Amino acid sequence: MSILTLREAPPERLDLDGLTPAALAGLSEAEAARLPVGTSRRGLTLGDCFAISLDGSDELRIVGATERLDRVGAGLSAGRIVVEGDVGQRLGAGMTGGTLTVSGSAGPFAGTAAKGGTIRIAGNAGESAGGALHGAEAGLDGATLMIGGTAGERLGDRMRAGLIVVKAAGAHVGSRMIAGTIVAEAIGDHPGYGMRRGTLVAARHGALLPTFVETGRQDLVVLKLLATSIQALVPEAAALLRAPMRRYGGDLATLGKGELFTPVG
Amino acid sequence: MTAWIDGRAATREDAVAAAASLLAGARSPVFAGLCAEAASVQAAFDLARTIGASLDPAAGSALYxxxxxxxxxxxxxxxxxxxxxxxxxxxxxxxxxxxxxxxxxxxxxxxxxxxxxxxxxxxxxxxxxxxxxxxxxxxxxxxxxxxxxxxxxxxxxxxxxxxxxxxxxxxxxxxxxxxxxxxxxxxxxxxxxxxxxxxxxxxxxxxxxxxxxxLGDLHQGRAVAQIAAWSTGQGPRVGFGRGTPEHDPWRFDAGRQAAAGEADAALWLAALPTPLPAWTRTVPTVALLGAPKGDEAQVVIGVGVPGEAFGAALWHPRRAAIAWHAVDGPQPVPGPAAAILADLQARLASPAEKPFPAKNPTTNPERSASC
Incomplete structure (x- = not known):
């Protein structure tokens, strides 16, 4: 296992884009130490900020991480990155495979444009987790994003594919959603604002938009299949999917092919 | 009186020198406000590119x-x-x-x-x-x-x-x-x-x-968006820390950077009336103000009000475009903020004022320092 240990709290935001096990595998520790990670004109390198221990394996551990580390695991395609601590914005941006776990919390835009692989955040996530960046085509795009704590506003904003499982989230969950699935215990007001397609499942929710309409009680096989597929990952969420569900369709402001499921009663 | 250092009246020459040294030592300087005529905003973008600063107009949130x-x-x-x-x-x-x-x-x-x-x-x-x-x-x-x-x-x-x-x-x-x-x-x-x-x-x-x-904003935000587009090809929240302009509306939000302790120096440009954020008194800041009192920041320099003191290119709300606002008989002092910014640019770009001596100047002149 390769290990990067942050020596002290960084004096500026650091950009760890592309620091994946595969990218580090071909480098000596001296070579890795010269990789640029700073975002100011001082040109900080990996070796300036981290103690580096590489063994060429497909597992990378980042120890002592703080919310100033941006784009941790961005572009990951295989292997495993384990983060001890918090991370900044764009965790796992654009990753296509592998697993990424964070023991603390993440900043905004976790999992943006991630096409594959699994991201697990034990703590909270900032705004637009699984959401799209300014002007970007899509947010989460096929990967699986699991958040143990609370996500900020606009969870899954403009997501196009994949699965998000979260304990609780703020307002506007699934805004502008193109497709994909979000399962939550509790979500805030106005979920699905401007969603075109996609599925939201929530045990509890805030105020619904006037452009969501109830379409009755549903007992859909697809939800049972989804429950089976996530049973191993998050058993609580799987249990929620097996309950009898009421369905709302929306957002009728746009295409209106999205849906929100919430337990009957 | 048109210049102050630490709240005390100073000559403009001393204030500009103090401003230059405040910005020269900064790791992540932030240029905010940007409520001024096109020439001064352009000069702010040019100076930001020289010293690796990021920019954010006062109108940032609404504009975005x-x-x-x-x-x-x-x-x-x-x-x-x-x-x-x-x-x-x-x-x-x-x-x-x-x-x-x-x-x-x-x-x-x-x-x-x-x-x-x-x-x-x-x-x-x-x-x-x-x-x-x-x-x-x-x-x-x-x-x-x-x-x-x-x-x-x-x-x-x-x-x-x-x-x-x-x-x-x-x-x-x-x-x-x-x-x-x-x-x-x-x-x-x-x-x-x-x-x-x-x-x-x-x-x-x-x-x-x-x-x-x-509806346009009151703080030249629409003009700044156009100046940013022609200067960097991107939106106004850009940073030059890595040399090339990076657009990141979240990272370069000036209020966020101040609150997170990331900004270690700032330049607040408000030749036209703009609400002053609280952080100009906590982050070491150079304030270029059309209506200065002197205690707004560590270094305060009075500048001419565009469209009143001198003719200037400003946002024209009815035409929804940058347009020339003519002034009869411009007053010579204080001059436009652009002149101060050009002075700072000349001081900070000169080799003698280079803020960071490189660790290994022969092998790696651009990259040095450590956490």
Whole structure:
């Protein structure tokens, strides 16, 4: 296992884009130490900020991480990155495979444009987790994003594919959603604002938009299949999917092919 | 008196030297406010590129509500002058349009050009304050708020929401308009509401003409967006820390950087009146102000007010463009902020003032220092 240990709290935001096990595998520790990670004109390198221990394996551990580390695991395609601590914005941006776990919390835009692989955040996530960046085509795009704590506003904003499982989230969950699935215990007001397609499942929710309409009680096989597929990952969420569900369709402001499921009663 | 250091009066020469040394030592300097004429804003972008600073206009948040919607799905917009010439229906969204001269002017006459020429102009209000002297038809936004009402209106216009509804009549009026204009403040609708509004406008253009008309901000934000576009090819929240301009609306939010302790120096440019953020007194800051008191920041330098002290290129709200504002008999002092910024640029770009001696100047002149 390769290990990067942050020596002290960084004096500026650091950009760890592309620091994946595969990218580090071909480098000596001296070579890795010269990789640029700073975002100011001082040109900080990996070796300036981290103690580096590489063994060429497909597992990378980042120890002592703080919310100033941006784009941790961005572009990951295989292997495993384990983060001890918090991370900044764009965790796992654009990753296509592998697993990424964070023991603390993440900043905004976790999992943006991630096409594959699994991201697990034990703590909270900032705004637009699984959401799209300014002007970007899509947010989460096929990967699986699991958040143990609370996500900020606009969870899954403009997501196009994949699965998000979260304990609780703020307002506007699934805004502008193109497709994909979000399962939550509790979500805030106005979920699905401007969603075109996609599925939201929530045990509890805030105020619904006037452009969501109830379409009755549903007992859909697809939800049972989804429950089976996530049973191993998050058993609580799987249990929620097996309950009898009421369905709302929306957002009728746009295409209106999205849906929100919430337990009957 | 036009210059201060630590609240005490100073000569301009000393103040500019103090400003240069304050910025020269900075790791992550932030240039904010940017409420000035085009030449000074341009000079701020040039200086930022030289010293690796990031930029954020005072109008940042409201501006990005609109820029986000524009970047995501495009927009069909018009100008106040075009609206006045052509619109037969004006829909004012929320409360902000009622505080704007544009709506009052639109209410005084009717269209004189184009398809709707000669028709009366109807003023409609969705979620307005329901007061004022402008005659209009008022529709309630409902308790879900303005953004939700915009979505509902879009659903009604497209026929996806049917049946009797308080906003159904409003939807019909927009569909029947020959040249509809929807007046809004992106700060009030929010980014999601602005994007939904642009979608509504596009839906209406399937069968008739309709345009969005965003209210400009008071702090030159629209001009800064254009200057940023021609200077960097991107939006105004850019940073030059890594040499090339990086656009990141979250990372380069000046208020966020100050609160997070990331900004270790700042330049606040407000040649025109702009609310001063609290952080100019906590982050080491150089303030270039049109109306200085002297205690706003560590270094304060008075600058001329563009459009009053000297002719300047400023945002013209009616034309929705940068336009020249002429002044008869310009006063020589204080001069434009651009002159101070050019002075700083000359001092900071010269090799003698280079802030960071490289660790290994022979092998790696650009990269040095450590955490």
């Amino acid at each position: 509500a609109d820029l986000g919607a524009l970047a995501s799905g495009g927009a069909m917009t018009t100008t106040p002058a075009e609206a006045r010439g052509r619109a037969d229906v004006v829909l004012a969204l929320g409360a902000a349009p009622w505080a704007s001269d544009i709506l009052t002017e639109l209410a005084t006459d009717g269209p004189v050009r184009g398809r709707a020429s000669g028709r009366p102009r109807a003023v409609l209000a969705l979620g307005g304050p329901g007061a004022g002297s402008v005659q209009h038809v008022a529709y309630p936004a409902g308790e879900a708020g303005l953004a939700a009402a915009i979505g509902l209106l879009r659903g009604l216009v497209a026929g996806r929401v049917a049946g009797p509804h308080p906003l159904a009549d409003l939807a019909t009026r927009l569909r029947d308009a020959l040249y509809g204009v929807i007046l809004y403040d992106p700060a009030e609708t929010g980014a999601l509401g602005a994007e939904m509004l642009n979608g509504l406008v596009k839906d209406l253009n399937e069968t008739t003409r309709c345009f969005a008309l965003p």
